[in-house]
């Protein structure tokens with residue numbers, strides 16, 4: 196019978212050593228991913244809330260477009276509120292129109308309350324909860340929807 200040579204033993208040992216190193220790395224990666232997944236909802240929640248500045252930055256009786264947040268912020272003498280500028284059809288950014296808002300992509304029209312008037316969109320625009328932070332800045336919470344008539348009273 197033929198005895199395995201030293202080099203065969205050596206290559207088996209090398210293979211097992213490499214296999215155990217890669218198995219340990221794989222286990223470490225899986226453990227890290229499961230740990231990160233616990234934090235991701237918290238991070239997402241954090242990013243859903245952001246400050247947009249003080250009330251006085253927004254002109255009265257005007258929808259102010261915030262391009263970086265894709266929001267329209269409306270302020271009147273009583274309070275302030277914010278509506279999404281993302282079309283509920285396929286996600287294009289809407290523009291202000293005489294009737295309310297209009298989507299340049301497929302022509303959806305919404306009134307000033309964000310309700311669908313016509314077009315491809317079938318869902319109204321969402322309004323978001325606003326709060327005032329201790330530093331006086333307005334905080335938008337994209338995770339909390341409110342009716343169009345609700346505003347943060349000044």
Ligand code: FES
Pocket residue numbers: 282283284285286287298299300301302303314315316
């Ligand atoms: S994306 Fe606005 S109408 Fe289609």
